[in-house]
Amino acid sequence: MPIYEYVCPKCDLKFDQLRRLSQADEEASCPRCQNTAKRVLSTFCSFSKDESGLTSSIGGSSCASCSAASCDSCDL
Numbered sequence: 594m595p596i597y598e599y600v601c602p603k604c605d606l607k608f609d610q611l612r613r614l615s616q617a618d619e620e621a622s623c624p625r626c627q628n629t630a631k632r633v634l635s636t637f638c639s640f641s642k643d644e645s646g647l648t649s650s651i652g653g654s655s656c657a658s659c660s661a662a663s664c665d666s667c668d669l
């Protein structure tokens with residue numbers, strides 16, 4: 594299961610959450626202030642390697658760390 598990184602825009606807290614890929618786009622609650630935190634692209638499984646300019650999310654692009662089509666296969 595991939596780990597996603599979230600940042601709270603209110604208190605600037607960064608935290609990680611383990612989520613299924615299907616839940617990746619769901620928002621998380623800040624553990625400190627309960628504000629809605631936004632997902633940030635983590636250091637792995639987030640950047641597309643192709644040069645087509647696709648910068649959007651997971652789903653379709655290959656994983657940076659395992660080169661699989663889906664980051665679900667990352668076992669980090």
Ligand SMILES: [Zn+2]
Nearest residue numbers: 601604623626
């Ligand atoms: Zn917060």
